[in-house]
Amino acid sequence: MNGSSTTGPAEESEPTDAREEIMAATYHILCEEGYAGLTMRAIATEAGTSKSLIHYHYDTKDDLLLAFLERFLDRLDRFLAELQAETDDHEARLLAFVDRFVVESDEAERQSFWRALLELRLQAAHDEEFREQLRANNEAIREALATIIAEGIDEGAFRAVDPRATADLILDALEGARTRQATLGTDDAPLAARESVHEHVVSTLLDSGR
Amino acid sequence: MNGSSTTGPAEESEPTDAREEIMAATYHILCEEGYAGLTMRAIATEAGTSKSLIHYHYDTKDDLLLAFLERFLDRLDRFLAELQAETDDHEARLLAFVDRFVVESDEAERQSFWRALLELRLQAAHDEEFREQLRANNEAIREALATIIAEGIDEGAFRAVDPRATADLILDALEGARTRQATLGTDDAPLAARESVHEHVVSTLLDSGR
Numbered sequence: 001m002n003g004s005s006t007t008g009p010a011e012e013s014e015p016t017d018a019r020e021e022i023m024a025a026t027y028h029i030l031c032e033e034g035y036a037g038l039t040m041r042a043i044a045t046e047a048g049t050s051k052s053l054i055h056y057h058y059d060t061k062d063d064l065l066l067a068f069l070e071r072f073l074d075r076l077d078r079f080l081a082e083l084q085a086e087t088d089d090h091e092a093r094l095l096a097f098v099d100r101f102v103v104e105s106d107e108a109e110r111q112s113f114w115r116a117l118l119e120l121r122l123q124a125a126h127d128e129e130f131r132e133q134l135r136a137n138n139e140a141i142r143e144a145l146a147t148i149i150a151e152g153i154d155e156g157a158f159r160a161v162d163p164r165a166t167a168d169l170i171l172d173a174l175e176g177a178r179t180r181q182a183t184l185g186t187d188d189a190p191l192a193a194r195e196s197v198h199e200h201v202v203s204t205l206l207d208s209g210r
Numbered sequence: 211m212n213g214s215s216t217t218g219p220a221e222e223s224e225p226t227d228a229r230e231e232i233m234a235a236t237y238h239i240l241c242e243e244g245y246a247g248l249t250m251r252a253i254a255t256e257a258g259t260s261k262s263l264i265h266y267h268y269d270t271k272d273d274l275l276l277a278f279l280e281r282f283l284d285r286l287d288r289f290l291a292e293l294q295a296e297t298d299d300h301e302a303r304l305l306a307f308v309d310r311f312v313v314e315s316d317e318a319e320r321q322s323f324w325r326a327l328l329e330l331r332l333q334a335a336h337d338e339e340f341r342e343q344l345r346a347n348n349e350a351i352r353e354a355l356a357t358i359i360a361e362g363i364d365e366g367a368f369r370a371v372d373p374r375a376t377a378d379l380i381l382d383a384l385e386g387a388r389t390r391q392a393t394l395g396t397d398d399a400p401l402a403a404r405e406s407v408h409e410h411v412v413s414t415l416l417d418s419g420r
Contacts, residue, residue, distance in 0.1 A: 115332060115335060118328065118332060118389075118393075119332055121389075121393035121394065122325060122328060122329055122332070122393055124393065125325060125392065125393050125395075131393075131394060131395060134393075134394060135394045135395065135396070138390065138394060161409075165402060165405065165406050165409075166406065166410070168387075168399070168402060168403065168406065169383055169403065169406035169407070169410055171386070172382070172383045172384075172385075172386030172387045172390070172399070172403055173379055173382045173383040173386060174382075174386070175382075175386040175389065175390075176381070176382030176383060176384070176385040176386030176387075176389070177378075177382045177386075179328075179331075179385065179386070179389060180348065180382070180385075182335070183328075183331035183332055183334065183335050183341075183344075184331065184341060184344060184345045184348060185335075185341060185345065186345070189378070189382070192375060192378060193378065193379065193382055195375065196375050196376065196378065196379035197379070199371075199375075200376070200379055200410055200411050200414060201410050204410060204414060
């Protein structure tokens with residue numbers, strides 16, 4: 001990919017790579033500059049390309065951002081497939097799912113990204129299309145965790161709880177802790193939240209489960 | 211209070227009322243317009259006064275906003291004193307504390323205010339003075355709940371858990387649910403979070419507690 005400002009057949013040979021680089025640049029700018037810094041110009045500069053090439057792939061910044069958010073659903077699916085392949089143990093799957101939220105949030109880059117995502121969520125509070133996409137992403141994560149819990153109940157590994165309500169409790173607690181970390185600087189919040197989720201939620205799922 | 215733009219001895223006879231009205235106007239604008247709409251002019255219009263009278267009481271918008279946040283600590287103290295006077299039952303105190311967060315969040319006005327508070331928190335991520343004040347407010351709430359739990363443990367009403375870690379779990383879950391409600395429109399999230407907190411956290415505090 002180069003900085004050419006022409007659009008046309010030339011780019012058609014490299015759509016996937018170009019899109020990948022645009023998406024990577026979008027992620028990088030959200031982490032570094034927040035939502036306010038996310039302009040088509042900034043993305044083009046970061047990706048080492050031109051605004052017109054970006055417009056060739058995404059009509060508007062909104063289209064680009066919606067595509068960016070949709071990709072997280074693919075990432076989630078890949079993670080779940082890996083988890084499924086990795087272990088048959090329901091508790092191990094549950095803990096790995098929790099850890100994915102916590103361990104990732106411990107990196108400065110992920111903290112910045114969570115902050116940018118909150119900014120986007122606040123912007124989206126009045127924009128139905130974005131809100132739908134953000135809600136779909138959040139729903140997918142919650143349903144995935146609920147499924148892990150439901151499978152554990154079905155196979156007698158977990159106590160019979162409401163899977164979705166339990167998933168919501170775990171994720172609300174972890175998201176609440178990440179929000180504190182990203183906005184108030186309480187750096188130990190996510191790891192402490194993981195401990196509390198283990199002690200108060202995961203351990204009671206196991207009680208009399210097996 | 212009137213709309214006069216003069217500052218001087220005339221206002222000195224009504225400082226408390228004027229400040230109350232300015233604070234009420236600030237709250238109202240944060241709910242209606244969010245943090246972005248909070249200008250000294252908007253506050254003056256809402257309070258039916260003048261920018262210069264506001265500047266007579268608060269040098270800058272930052273001073274005004276810091277004073278606004280500090281007032282929440284007074285409100286918290288009043289609530290805790292009421293709670294202390296109302297009941298000696300530790301479980302009742304704990305549930306009343308949880309309800310205060312959840313029931314309030316069910317009003318549209320409070321949802322808007324929580325959204326504005328998140329906006330302020332995101333703004334404050336890079337402003338040390340505001341972050342300190344917002345963190346102090348959040349700390350005070352968490353310490354208050356930890357104290358209720360610790361008193362319950364001391365008097366044998368609750369199982370021996372880490373009071374602050376348990377308070378953090380409860381508040382992270384409730385704040386996470388309120389954030390979902392305010393940004394993604396998942397309206398039932400706080401009430402559902404209350405149920406889950408009761409089932410997974412409060413009930414385990416009571417297990418073998420008494």
